[in-house]
Structures are given as C-alpha cells and as structure tokens.
Amino acid sequence: MVTLSIVVISLLASLATMARVAATLMISVVTGWFLGYAAAKSGMVERVFLSVTQTLESVPVITFFPIVLVFFISRIGGYLGVELAVDFLVFTAVVWNIWIGEYESIKTVAQSLEDVVNMYRLSFTSRFAKLYIPVTIPRVAGNILVSFADALFYIVVSEVVTLGTRSYSVFGIGALIAGWTSEGEWVNAITALIVLIILVTVVVFLVLRPFVNWAVKYSYDPYVEVTRVGARRQTTSRLRASLSRNIRYVRRVMAVERATLPVFVRATGYSIYHRLAIRPRPVGILTKMERYVAIGVGLLILALVAYGIYSSWETTWLPILINIYNNWVTYLYYLGLDWLRVTIVTIASIAVAVPVNYLMVTRPRVEAILLPVLEDLASIPVSAYLPLVAVPFVTIMAIRLGLTASLELLVLIVAFLSTAWYVIYNMYVGMKTIPRSLWDVANNLNLSTWHKLTKLAIPGAMPATITGLASTVGSTWGGLEIAEYFQSINGKVYMVHGYTALMDYYTAVGNVVGLEAMSLILAVNVILVSIFLWRNLFALARRRYRMEGAITL
Incomplete structure (x- = not known):
C-alpha cells in the first residue's frame, strides 16, 4: 500500500538527486567559460584542450570508477568522500560537450564585437560579463537537455557504490529505488519511479525548455542587415495585419529553432572543424x-x-600490468562480445532513427507530437526502472526463451534505451536543417519516399549522423554496464558474459587491481577507435557529404 510518507520520501530523494545534477551542470558551465576562453585565445592551449576533450568524451564513464574508489572513497572517506565520488562520475559524463560548446562560442565570436570591447578598453571581468558569457548562453542552452539526461542516467547508477562486502551510498532517488528493489518492496520502488518521472517532466517542460527559449535573446547573427525605415503607417487591412503577425511568428520560430536545434547535438570534432574552417586561428x-x-x-x-x-609504480602500475599479462585472453574475448553488442545496438538505433526522423521532418503534426515525447523519454534514466523492467525477462521470458537468451535480449533493450537518442536527435538535426529548396526540388521531381531518403535525407544528415554515432557508441558502454550485471526485484543477481559484467563482478568482490586493469584496457581501446575510426569518418563527412546548410550547430 502506498502511503503519503513513501511519496514524500521519494520526492525528497528526487529533489536531492536533481540538486546534484544542477550543481554538476553549474560547475561544468562555469569552468567551461575559463577553459573555453583560454583555448580560444591560445593555439597551444587549444590543441591540448581539443585533444583531451575529444578523447575523454569518447571514454566511457565506467573507466573513471577506479579513480573514484582509490581517491574519493578510500582516501577522503566518509559521507563527503562518497558524495564527491558520485558528483565526480556525473561530472565526467556531462562536462565535455558543455566545455566544447562554450569554447566554440567564444572562438567564433564576431570580430566586430571584439573590436567594440577593445575600443571601450573593458577589463577582463567586464569582457566576460558583457561579451563572452552572453555569447555562450545559446550553446549552453543547446546542450542542456542532453547533459541533463546524461547526468540523471549516471547519477542514479552512482548513488550506490559497492566494493566487495562494503556498500557506499548517498541519499537520492537512485539509492532509494535500489534499496527498495533489493528488499522486494516493489510497490515503493514503482512509486518512487513515478515520482521521478513526474519531476523530470516538470523540470524539462517548465524549467529547461523555457530556458532554451529565453536563450534566443543572446543569439547573434552577423549577417542580418539593419536598415533604416520610416515611421510605420497604421495597418488598416485585416489581411495585411494577419500577414504581419504571421511573419513575426515565423521569425520567432526560426529564432527558437536556431537555439533549440543544438539541444540534441554532441559537439565533437566534426562540429568544431565544420564551424571553424572559415575562421583563422x-x-x-x-x-x-x-x-x-x-x-x-x-x-x-x-x-x-x-x-x-x-x-605508484610498484603499488599500482606493476600489479595492473601483471594482471593484464595473466588474463589478456579472457579480457579480449569479453571485449569482443561487448563490441558485438555495441554494433547490434548501433544498427538498431540507425534502423529506428531513419523512419522516425523522416516522418518528423516531413510531417509537422507528427513532429509536434513525437518530439516532446522523445525529449521526456530521453530524460528518464533507464537505470532507475531497470530492476522493474527485468522482472518479466527473469521469469516468464526466461521460461520460454531460456535464461541466457532472455538476459541477452534484456541487455540489448536496455543498452538501446540508454543510447539510441543520440543517433535519433543528431539525425533529426541533420534532416531538419537541409535547405527547404532541396526538399522542393525533390517534390517537384515527384521522387518516391525511398529516393528522397537515399538521395537527400540520409546524405544531407550524414555529418550529424556520424556525430550521433560517435556519441552512441561511447554511451552504449554505460548501458551495458548496468544491464550485464544487475540485481532484480527478487533480490537475485543476474550476469551475462561480457566485459562490463566482469568489471562489475570485480567491483562486487573487491578486486580493485583487476578493475583498474580492465578500465585501462577499455580506455585505450576506445581511444584507438576514436582516433582511427571516428576521425576518419568525420573527415569523410566534411569531404564528401558537406552540404551548405545541411548542418547548423
């Protein structure tokens, strides 16, 4: 039976989680102002900044887990150490796209504005307050929804940290749902999940979306011509008055779109070099x-x-190298299994994104219905309702399909729900910003839906799609990490053969050396993929699929 006290506790826990998310986002924004300024004004800092951020953005958050265990929990200790550990994990999940977005805004600030602040000889503080902070606000607003969803996903997972027989937790909705789930209090867990969904919906539509619309006032278009006009004559025609209102409305919608389109875009190497290609260092x-x-x-x-x-060579690095030498065959086998899962999830994400985005771009009514729904679904962390979703997979479906096949299906579904949004939203941006004239040409030629997709929509959205794929592959590891090793509502622990599952198992038994060794291998593996795969794909997109107006960031 649901009581008022359960609802109140769930609400307070959700507010505590939201407070951590807000604090993490604020720290990311403030630090990004100064780092972005330094990178935009110094070539050396810029090269280091871009290399580090692009590399760490592609590294899964779970690779930072040994740092959390060793430094925050072991050395600082206490509730403060656990709180800082949770905040640090969330920080590493949301900071990179915010930093790059702010850097890009400062880097591409109009030279005329720079000349104005130089002419008035403004101090460093005044320059920041009157120029550099305002120009970054649209990009902050553009990244806020993605960062909010990422923060919720990882903070719910991170609020309970288990190492061997010891468990560390902070007060929050993730810890609350995990505790009730382990105790079999499924009614309380469902109640807490409903409270979280309601609160997320309220924050998205009453706080974040208004903030995105408010940020439009800080947009700056250097190509807008300012003309001197005479006094307006009173409009006497209803037709002219209606036309005037419609024109103002269209201009407002276009301004809002310019601010909201980057909401779903991870600012990676392609977006930076695409935007900065015409601006000298x-x-x-x-x-x-x-x-x-x-x-x-x-x-x-x-x-x-x-x-x-x-x-720390003898105490840390030497044991790690020995562990890798003794277990490298097992690690590579499990790594191959997880890469297969990542590939399947990525293909499924593309298969869903293409028809959904084509319908939204070509059917305004479908877009008006689907887009808010997708925004809300993307903001609800799958890690919060995983124990509840897992119930049929470990009961009914386990009997019909077998436990192994049922768990594999669950892993793929959870990984898809945790990461498919990046491909969907980035491809949406790419299709949405294809010039209207090209769609008109396709309609005048009476092209079929298949030809519109293959000749216009997919090629035009290719640069943005590659950006989304890079984010999807990097984030899929987080979905695998929570799905390959989990505790269901019946209190039992379920595990499949996989790389992140073995990492979770090492964490559960307290094998810190093995966890550090696997984290190092995963980090190096993802970095190599970023260097040799994604950078080449970004270069291919710039060279072959670049379409003026096909992507606006």
Missing part, C-alpha cells in the same frame, strides 16, 4: 606573460602525472 592575442603561464601550467601537469606514475 588567432595570432598573438595572449600576452607574453599569459603564454608563459600557460606553458608553466602545462609543464606542471605533466610533472604531476609523471610523479604520480613513478611514485
């Missing part, structure tokens, strides 16, 4: 002292990293 903007400071900070970081490796 600034030369000599930083003073000599600022360059020396940047060099000194870089050398200090390298020295600290070298010292950390040297001081």
Whole structure:
C-alpha cells in the first residue's frame, strides 16, 4: 500500500538527486567559460584542450570508477568522500560537450564585437560579463537537455557504490529505488519511479525548455542587415495585419529553432572543424606573460602525472600490468562480445532513427507530437526502472526463451534505451536543417519516399549522423554496464558474459587491481577507435557529404 510518507520520501530523494545534477551542470558551465576562453585565445592551449576533450568524451564513464574508489572513497572517506565520488562520475559524463560548446562560442565570436570591447578598453571581468558569457548562453542552452539526461542516467547508477562486502551510498532517488528493489518492496520502488518521472517532466517542460527559449535573446547573427525605415503607417487591412503577425511568428520560430536545434547535438570534432574552417586561428592575442603561464601550467601537469606514475609504480602500475599479462585472453574475448553488442545496438538505433526522423521532418503534426515525447523519454534514466523492467525477462521470458537468451535480449533493450537518442536527435538535426529548396526540388521531381531518403535525407544528415554515432557508441558502454550485471526485484543477481559484467563482478568482490586493469584496457581501446575510426569518418563527412546548410550547430 502506498502511503503519503513513501511519496514524500521519494520526492525528497528526487529533489536531492536533481540538486546534484544542477550543481554538476553549474560547475561544468562555469569552468567551461575559463577553459573555453583560454583555448580560444591560445593555439597551444587549444590543441591540448581539443585533444583531451575529444578523447575523454569518447571514454566511457565506467573507466573513471577506479579513480573514484582509490581517491574519493578510500582516501577522503566518509559521507563527503562518497558524495564527491558520485558528483565526480556525473561530472565526467556531462562536462565535455558543455566545455566544447562554450569554447566554440567564444572562438567564433564576431570580430566586430571584439573590436567594440577593445575600443571601450573593458577589463577582463567586464569582457566576460558583457561579451563572452552572453555569447555562450545559446550553446549552453543547446546542450542542456542532453547533459541533463546524461547526468540523471549516471547519477542514479552512482548513488550506490559497492566494493566487495562494503556498500557506499548517498541519499537520492537512485539509492532509494535500489534499496527498495533489493528488499522486494516493489510497490515503493514503482512509486518512487513515478515520482521521478513526474519531476523530470516538470523540470524539462517548465524549467529547461523555457530556458532554451529565453536563450534566443543572446543569439547573434552577423549577417542580418539593419536598415533604416520610416515611421510605420497604421495597418488598416485585416489581411495585411494577419500577414504581419504571421511573419513575426515565423521569425520567432526560426529564432527558437536556431537555439533549440543544438539541444540534441554532441559537439565533437566534426562540429568544431565544420564551424571553424572559415575562421583563422588567432595570432598573438595572449600576452607574453599569459603564454608563459600557460606553458608553466602545462609543464606542471605533466610533472604531476609523471610523479604520480613513478611514485605508484610498484603499488599500482606493476600489479595492473601483471594482471593484464595473466588474463589478456579472457579480457579480449569479453571485449569482443561487448563490441558485438555495441554494433547490434548501433544498427538498431540507425534502423529506428531513419523512419522516425523522416516522418518528423516531413510531417509537422507528427513532429509536434513525437518530439516532446522523445525529449521526456530521453530524460528518464533507464537505470532507475531497470530492476522493474527485468522482472518479466527473469521469469516468464526466461521460461520460454531460456535464461541466457532472455538476459541477452534484456541487455540489448536496455543498452538501446540508454543510447539510441543520440543517433535519433543528431539525425533529426541533420534532416531538419537541409535547405527547404532541396526538399522542393525533390517534390517537384515527384521522387518516391525511398529516393528522397537515399538521395537527400540520409546524405544531407550524414555529418550529424556520424556525430550521433560517435556519441552512441561511447554511451552504449554505460548501458551495458548496468544491464550485464544487475540485481532484480527478487533480490537475485543476474550476469551475462561480457566485459562490463566482469568489471562489475570485480567491483562486487573487491578486486580493485583487476578493475583498474580492465578500465585501462577499455580506455585505450576506445581511444584507438576514436582516433582511427571516428576521425576518419568525420573527415569523410566534411569531404564528401558537406552540404551548405545541411548542418547548423
């Protein structure tokens, strides 16, 4: 029976989780202002900044788990250490696209605005308050929904950390649902999930969407011509008055679209180089002292990293290398299984994204219905309702299909729900921003739906689709991590053969060395894929599928 106290506790836990998400997003935004400014004004900082952010963005969050265990929980300890560990994991999930978006905004600020602040000789603080912060607001608004969804997904998973026989948790909706699930209190768990869904819906439509619309006022288009006109004559014709209102409405919608289209775009290498290809790198903007400071900070970081490796060689790095040497065959086998799952989920995401986005782009009524629904579904973390969804897969379907096949199907579904949104939304942006004139040509030629897809929609959306695929592959590992090893509502633990499942098992039994070794292998593996696959695909998109107006970020 659901009581008022259960609802109140669920609401308070959800608010605590939302507070962590808000704090993490604010820290990401504030730090991004200064890092983005430094990268935009210094070529050396820019090269390091882009390399690090693009690489770490493709690294799954679970690879940072050993850092959390060793530093925050073991060394800091207590509730503070656990709280910082949760916040750090969420920070590594949401920070990269926000940082890159702010960097790009500062990098591409109009030269005329730079000339104005130089002419008025504004101080550094005034420049930030009056120019650099305002120009980043549209990109912050553009990334806020994706970052909010990512933060909720990982914070629900991270609010309970288990290492061996010890469990660490903080007060939040993720810990609450996990606790009630392990105790078999499925009514309370469902109640908490409903409260979370309602709160997420309220935040998305009453806070985040209005913020995105408000951010339109900070949009700047240097190509808008300003003409001097005479006094307006009073409109006496109803037709002219209606036409005037419609024109103003269309202009408003276009302004809102320019701000909201980047909502679903992960700012990766393609978007940066596409936007910055026509703008030369600034030369000599930083003073000599600022360059020396940047060099000194870089050398200090390298020295600290070298010292950390040297001081922990025998206690950390040598055991990791020995573990890899002894178990490399097993690790590669499980890694291959998970890459197969990633491939299946990616193909399924594309298969769903193509028809859904084509319908939304070509049918305004379908778009008006589906787009808000997709936004809300993407913001609800699948990790919160996984124990409930898993019930039929470990009961009825396990009897009919067999437990192994049923669990494999569950893993693929959970991974799909946790990551398909990136392909769907990025492809939507690509199709949505194909010039209207090209759609008119296709209609005038009476092309079939198949030819419109293969000759216009898919090629025109290819750059944005590749961006979405890179984010999808990187985020699928998070979905696999929660689905390959989980505790169902009956209290039993279920596990399939997989790389992230073995990582979860090492965490459960307290094998920190094995966890660190597997995290290192996964990080190196994903980085190599990013370098040799995604960068080549981004280059292919710029070279072969570049269409003026086909992608607007």
